[in-house]
Amino acid sequence: MDTVVQWNIRGFRRNFEDLKLLLNRSQSAVVALQECRLGEGQVPPRGYTLLLPRGGSPGGEAALLIRNGTRFSEIDLKTGLHAAAATISLEKTLTVCSLYLPPNSPVSKLSLAELFEQLPKPFLVLGDFNAHSPAWGDSRRDGRGRMLEEFTAENDLIILNSGEQTFVHSAYHSTSAIDLAVASPSIAAECSWAAHSDLCGSDHFPIFLTFTSNFSSNVNTTSFNFKKADWNRFGDLCKLSLDDSVADIERFTSKLLDAARSSIPFHKGTKNKIRVP
Known part of the structure; x- marks a missing residue:
C-alpha cells in the first residue's frame, strides 16, 4: 500500500540524514516538503526525483520527492x-501538491482558488x-484559519487532519496544528492521516497519509453541500440540542x-466521511 508523506523539513540540507532515514523506513512513494530552503544543484536522496516549483512560483520553500519508478507528470x-x-x-492517479504559506505573508481566497483550479482531481x-x-x-482561531475554513467549505474540500498537533515551538515548547492535508472529496474516505511521534530534527512532525484497499476502485463519495445549507435552521437545532449537559464528545x-443532516443537503450520488460543519 503506497504512502504519501508531508513534512516541513526546516532545511533540506540541515535534515538530509533524517530525511533519508524517514524514506528508508516508510518507503514513501511521494513526499511533500516545505521550508526546504533549496539552492540550485541540490541532489535528492538516492532512489528519488526532486521536483521544485516551476513557472511563476517562487522556488526554495516547497518541493516534491517522487520515488523512482513511479509514473508522474509535473504541473x-x-x-x-x-x-x-x-x-x-x-x-490510481491523483495530483499531489506541496504548499508553504509563510506566517506573515498575506494569503487570499483568490490566490488559493487560482492554485486549486490548476490541480487535476482527485x-x-x-x-x-x-x-x-x-x-x-x-x-x-486566527484570521487565516477563519479564511481557510470558509474556503474549504465553499469549495467542497475536506481537511484530513485528526486533531493531533503538528508543530512544536522550539523556544516556548508550545504546540499547534498548522500542517494540513486538504483533499478533494472523491479520495478523502480512502485516506488515513497520522502524525509521526518524532520530529526528526525539524520543529514539525512528519505526517503519513495511507490509502485503504478501496483506493484503487472507483468509489462514489459524498459530502455535505454547504452552498445549499439552511444555516438558520442549523443554528436553531444546535441551540435546542446542545447545552452544558452535553459533556461527552461523542454525544456532542x-x-x-x-x-x-437536518439542515444541510448532501451532494447527489455520494457517500463519504462526513465533515462536521
Whole structure:
C-alpha cells in the first residue's frame, strides 16, 4: 500500500540524514516538503526525483520527492504561492501538491482558488498553512484559519487532519496544528492521516497519509453541500440540542451531525466521511 508523506523539513540540507532515514523506513512513494530552503544543484536522496516549483512560483520553500519508478507528470503552476505539484500514478492517479504559506505573508481566497483550479482531481494539497483553527485541532482561531475554513467549505474540500498537533515551538515548547492535508472529496474516505511521534530534527512532525484497499476502485463519495445549507435552521437545532449537559464528545458530535443532516443537503450520488460543519 503506497504512502504519501508531508513534512516541513526546516532545511533540506540541515535534515538530509533524517530525511533519508524517514524514506528508508516508510518507503514513501511521494513526499511533500516545505521550508526546504533549496539552492540550485541540490541532489535528492538516492532512489528519488526532486521536483521544485516551476513557472511563476517562487522556488526554495516547497518541493516534491517522487520515488523512482513511479509514473508522474509535473504541473507547471502559475501562482505566486510557494507550491510544487505533479499528477502521480499510484493505485490510481491523483495530483499531489506541496504548499508553504509563510506566517506573515498575506494569503487570499483568490490566490488559493487560482492554485486549486490548476490541480487535476482527485488531489491532495499538503503543506504548512500557518493557519490556526479548532476545526483541525488548534487551540485558537486566527484570521487565516477563519479564511481557510470558509474556503474549504465553499469549495467542497475536506481537511484530513485528526486533531493531533503538528508543530512544536522550539523556544516556548508550545504546540499547534498548522500542517494540513486538504483533499478533494472523491479520495478523502480512502485516506488515513497520522502524525509521526518524532520530529526528526525539524520543529514539525512528519505526517503519513495511507490509502485503504478501496483506493484503487472507483468509489462514489459524498459530502455535505454547504452552498445549499439552511444555516438558520442549523443554528436553531444546535441551540435546542446542545447545552452544558452535553459533556461527552461523542454525544456532542452525534447531536451536531444530527443538526447538520437536518439542515444541510448532501451532494447527489455520494457517500463519504462526513465533515462536521
